[in-house]
Amino acid sequence: xxxxxQLFRLGVVRQFLSWSxxxxxxxxxxxxxxxxxxxxxxxWRTVFPGSAQVSTYYLALLFTVATTASYENHTFSQGIxxxxxxxxxxxxxxxxxxxxSENVAVRAWIGLVAVPVIVLVGAMLTVPFEPGALLVAxxxxxxxxxxxxxxxxxxxxxxxxSERVHAITAFGTTTLYLLGGNAVPINLLPSFWGDLAxxxxxYSMLGLPADxxxxxxxxxxxxxxxxxxxxxxxxxxxRTLWLRGLRRFxxxxx
Amino acid sequence: MTEPxxxxxxxxxxxxxxxxxxxxxxxxxxxxxxxxIRTVTALDAxxxxxxxxxxxxxxxxxxxGKTTLMKILAGILKPTGGTARVLDQDPFQRRPEQLRRIxxxxxxxxxxxxxELTVMDSLRYQGLVFDVPPAxxxxxxxxxxxxxGIGRLLDRQVRALSLGERMRAGLAMALxxxxxxxxxxxxxxxLDVSAAVRTREFLRKYVVHTGATMILxxxxxxxxxxxxxxxxxxxxxxxxxxxxLTGLTDRVRHDKLVEVRLADGAxxxxxxxxxxxxGRYELSVARDQVAPTIGRLLxxxxxxxxxxxxxxxxxxMDEIYRREPR
Numbered sequence: 001x002x003x004x005x006q007l008f009r010l011g012v013v014r015q016f017l018s019w020s021x022x023x024x025x026x027x028x029x030x031x032x033x034x035x036x037x038x039x040x041x042x043x044w045r046t047v048f049p050g051s052a053q054v055s056t057y058y059l060a061l062l063f064t065v066a067t068t069a070s071y072e073n074h075t076f077s078q079g080i081x082x083x084x085x086x087x088x089x090x091x092x093x094x095x096x097x098x099x100x101s102e103n104v105a106v107r108a109w110i111g112l113v114a115v116p117v118i119v120l121v122g123a124m125l126t127v128p129f130e131p132g133a134l135l136v137a138x139x140x141x142x143x144x145x146x147x148x149x150x151x152x153x154x155x156x157x158x159x160x161x162s163e164r165v166h167a168i169t170a171f172g173t174t175t176l177y178l179l180g181g182n183a184v185p186i187n188l189l190p191s192f193w194g195d196l197a198x199x200x201x202x203y204s205m206l207g208l209p210a211d212x213x214x215x216x217x218x219x220x221x222x223x224x225x226x227x228x229x230x231x232x233x234x235x236x237x238x239r240t241l242w243l244r245g246l247r248r249f250x251x252x253x254x
Numbered sequence: 255m256t257e258p259x260x261x262x263x264x265x266x267x268x269x270x271x272x273x274x275x276x277x278x279x280x281x282x283x284x285x286x287x288x289x290x291i292r293t294v295t296a297l298d299a300x301x302x303x304x305x306x307x308x309x310x311x312x313x314x315x316x317x318x319g320k321t322t323l324m325k326i327l328a329g330i331l332k333p334t335g336g337t338a339r340v341l342d343q344d345p346f347q348r349r350p351e352q353l354r355r356i357x358x359x360x361x362x363x364x365x366x367x368x369x370e371l372t373v374m375d376s377l378r379y380q381g382l383v384f385d386v387p388p389a390x391x392x393x394x395x396x397x398x399x400x401x402x403g404i405g406r407l408l409d410r411q412v413r414a415l416s417l418g419e420r421m422r423a424g425l426a427m428a429l430x431x432x433x434x435x436x437x438x439x440x441x442x443x444x445l446d447v448s449a450a451v452r453t454r455e456f457l458r459k460y461v462v463h464t465g466a467t468m469i470l471x472x473x474x475x476x477x478x479x480x481x482x483x484x485x486x487x488x489x490x491x492x493x494x495x496x497x498x499l500t501g502l503t504d505r506v507r508h509d510k511l512v513e514v515r516l517a518d519g520a521x522x523x524x525x526x527x528x529x530x531x532x533g534r535y536e537l538s539v540a541r542d543q544v545a546p547t548i549g550r551l552l553x554x555x556x557x558x559x560x561x562x563x564x565x566x567x568x569x570x571m572d573e574i575y576r577r578e579p580r
Contacts, residue, residue, distance in 0.1 A: 007383065014379050018368030021411070086330045087366035090358050091383055092350035250332045250346070 007093050011101025012108075019109050029106070030113035033069050036182055037062045038121070044185065053214060055127045057185055059118060060137070060213035064206055065182065066114035067107055068145040070152035073169035075102050077159035085249060096242075099156075103149050130215050137213035140204075143227045148205045150234035151176075157238070160245030181207020187216060198223070201230040260341060260435060260467035261304040261327060267335030268297040268322050268491070296322040298491040299336065306434070309461055309468040311482030311499075313475075315575045319491040320471040321439055327469065328358045328437045340435060354384050357433035361440035364424025369413035373404065373423045376412060377430055384431035391430065398426045401456055418449030425453070429460065436461075438470040442477055454480050475567035487574065503570045506577075510544055512537040514551055515559040523554025534559075 019026060041058035048054050076099045079085040088095050155172045159165040177183055180202035186194050197203050204227040212218045274292045275285040297319045304310050312320040325331040326338055329345035329352070338345055343352045367376055381391040399405050402422045407415065415423060421441065428436070441457065442450040458481060461468050472478055478485055479499055487495035487502060495502050515534045522528055526547065528535035539547045544562055551557055564570075 003385075010379060010382055014368060014371065014375070017375065018370040021370035021413070084363065084366050086325070087358075087363075089330050089348060090328055090353055090356070092353040092385070093383055247332075250330060 004094070004097075007097055008101055011097050012104045015102040015105030016108055019105055023109075026106075026109045027113055029069065029071065030066065030110045030117075033066050033110060034062055034114050034117060036177060037065055040182060040184075041121075044188075052128060053216065054185070055125045056129065056214040057187075057210050057216065059122050059125070059127045060129075061181065061206060061210035062114070062118045062121070063213075064141060064144060064209045066118070067111050067141070068148040068205065069107055069110050070103055070148045071106055072099050072103065072149070072153045072156035073159075073165055075099065075106075075156075076153065077156045077165045080157075080159040080245075080249065081163065089250075095246075099153055100149070107145070129213065133215035134213055136218070136220060137209045140212050140223065140227065141209040143224075143231060144205050144209050147201060147227065147231055147234060148176075150231070150238050151201065151205065154234060154238050154241055157241040157245050160241075160248050176202050176205060179203065180205055181210060185211075187211065199226060201234065204230050259303055259339070260306040260308065261302065261469070262339045263300060263302040263323075263327065263336065264338075265299040265301065265336035266297055266323065266326060266333050266338055267295070267299055268319070268326065268331065269334050270294045270296060295491050297326070297333070300488070300491070300493050302486065302493070302496075304467055304469065306467050307461075307465045308484065309470065309482045311478035311485045312469060312471045312488060313478055313485055313571065314488040316473075318488045320488055322491075323488065324358075324437050324439055324469060324471060328356060329353070330358070354431060355433055356435045356437065357428035357431075358437045359424055359428045359439065359441055361421065361438075361443035361445075364421045364441075365412050365415075365427060367412070370411060372409055372411055373415070373426075374408040376423070376427060377408075380427050380430055386431045390432075394430050394432055395426075398429060401459060402426055403452075417444050418446065418452075421445060421449065421453055422456075425456065432464060434464075434466055436466050436468045436470075438468065438472075440472055441470065442472065442474055450474070450476075457481055475571055479567055489575065499567075502574070503564065503567070506570055506573050507565050509538045509540055509565070511563050511565055512539050512544065512547060512551075513561045513563070514557055517556035517558060520555050523550055526550060526554075 037058055040061070041055065044054045044058065045051070079088070079098070085095075088098050151172065152169065155169045156165060158168050162168070179197050179200055181197075186197045186203055186207045188194075189197060197207075204223070208218065208223055208227065212220070212223075270293070271291045272294055273285070274290050275281045300319070300323060302310075302323070312323060314320050322331060326333050327340055327345055329340075329348045332346045341352065341355055343349060345352065345356075365376070367379075371379075377395060378391075381388075381395075386394065399408070402425060404419075404422050404426055407419055407423055410419075412420070412423065425441075436457075438457070442453050445453060454477060457468070457470075460466065461481075468481070470477065470482055483498060485495070485497070485499050485502060486493060495505075512528075513534055513536050514528075516522075522535055522537075526537060528537035537547065548560065548562070551560065
């Protein structure tokens with residue numbers, strides 16, 4: 001376990017260093033992440049002028065979106081297409097170290113770019129946050145980060161079968177934007193649609209930690225069960241896709 | 255007591271199922287609901303035994319099955335038939351203790367991983383992934399730096415290296431944990447003459463120095479001739495020959511080339527035929543007729559220069575490959 005943690009830490013440092021040479025790309029990725037919630041913030045503040053809840057929610061959402069960003073469709077899928085995944089197969093470490101450490105490293109870079117912007121926006125809008133609400137949001141934020149990684153990794157692993165993985169992940173990203181609480185805060189949806197959206201994995205990936213951080217009424221127990229349930233489901237899906245995909249990769253070559 | 259084997263493959267087979275369809279729009283639509291699949295055989299019941307410390311060259315034309323065989327032995331591909339053992343382990347299990355004892359170097363991509371890192375960063379990471387104790391890492395690295403001449407590359411980013419430098423750094427990455435079995439896939443592809451010579455020199459020294467087992471594929475026959483006392487010829491997934499290179503070339507060519515430069519305007523003595531190239535004649539002579547032919551040349555003409563050699567290896571291999579239709 002200690003060795004795995006050491007390898008993970010090393011992998012993150014290595015990927016962090018590696019991405020330092022692509023800072024302009026990181027800026028573009030960060031902008032792509034934070035622009036939609038910024039637009040949402042502007043639109044919904046116009047609809048509900050003076051609502052502190054909308055501002056707090058969108059600021060928390062901005063942070064969640066930026067720090068849980070996942071790009072396995074750019075990173076892991078390319079390894080499958082180029083055959084460089086074969087290089088990882090002959091290393092004495094679990095292959096998941098590669099996407100996981102790169103994911104954390106990319107998030108760290110996007111966070112570095114995005115957090116100053118978020119702080120600036122927060123200062124301009126004088127958005128209030130309750131420390132207690134932030135504590136409640138913390139486990140949901142961690143779960144959201146893992147869930148978003150698993151979701152994107154699952155989509156990225158379709159590269160074992162298709163060369164059109166970007167079309168698949170684009171569909172996933174759009175669905176996440178529409179149903180995750182980015183386009184519309186889930187609390188503003190009609191109750192039936194809101195209840196339905198809360199049961200889907202997308203809310204657990206974005207809206208849930210933002211709602212919790214904004215101090216909005218969140219049924220923490222139910223929300224935790226839903227989030228953990230999706231974590232288990234997507235974890236099993238990722239495992240199945242990995243084993244089947246690897247079988248295919250090792251059957252046709254890299 | 256049987257001799258221990260570095261590598262043993264028995265009846266190793268690999269088949270792929272590939273979709274096929276006729277050309278045209280109609281066939282494209284029909285293939286949406288009636289997919290046709292063809293089975294392609296990449297390896298067909300190949301046997302191979304390699305002793306520890308032996309260097310073997312896998313040769314054959316493109317698509318012969320060389321790289322497939324190498325990938326199976328490295329544990330990247332799972333064979334559809336037969337068994338493989340590398341250092342007494344099933345390579346496809348990819349056990350960590352097994353992976354620490356083998357290395358795969360691909361000439362087309364000698365340095366995987368992050369191009370933004372320096373060579374030293376990549377080497378350190380490799381040392382940790384392969385669990386090399388710090389003292390041994392330093393010792394191995396010092397040796398590799400000297401043998402490969404990569405001292406000036408250590409602080410450079412991987413992406414800024416030339417192809418030759420990448421290959422040297424890639425070899426250092428692959429060898430810094432002292433693998434016992436080396437799989438080299440086209441190690442000199444794309445390298446200039448000097449870089450290729452240096453790479454071959456290094457590999458020869460490394461194998462002698464460490465006693466490592468080496469399996470090499472290359473289309474450059476010089477690589478094979480200089481590094482591998484034993485060659486295995488594969489074509490259409492089948493092993494056609496297993497032995498030394500001379501034995502293989504003797505099967506194809508029963509002649510030697512006699513090259514001679516005569517005094518200005520002189521012609522070849524009667525009864526001798528050759529092709530004139532740049533003022534020199536090249537004669538294809540049966541091996542048992544080389545000495546008598548030279549005698550006739552010296553007696554019948556003013557010879558300024560004369561040499562006897564084998565046909566170029568590339569020409570010989572071309573003849574071997576052409577014997578079987580692709």
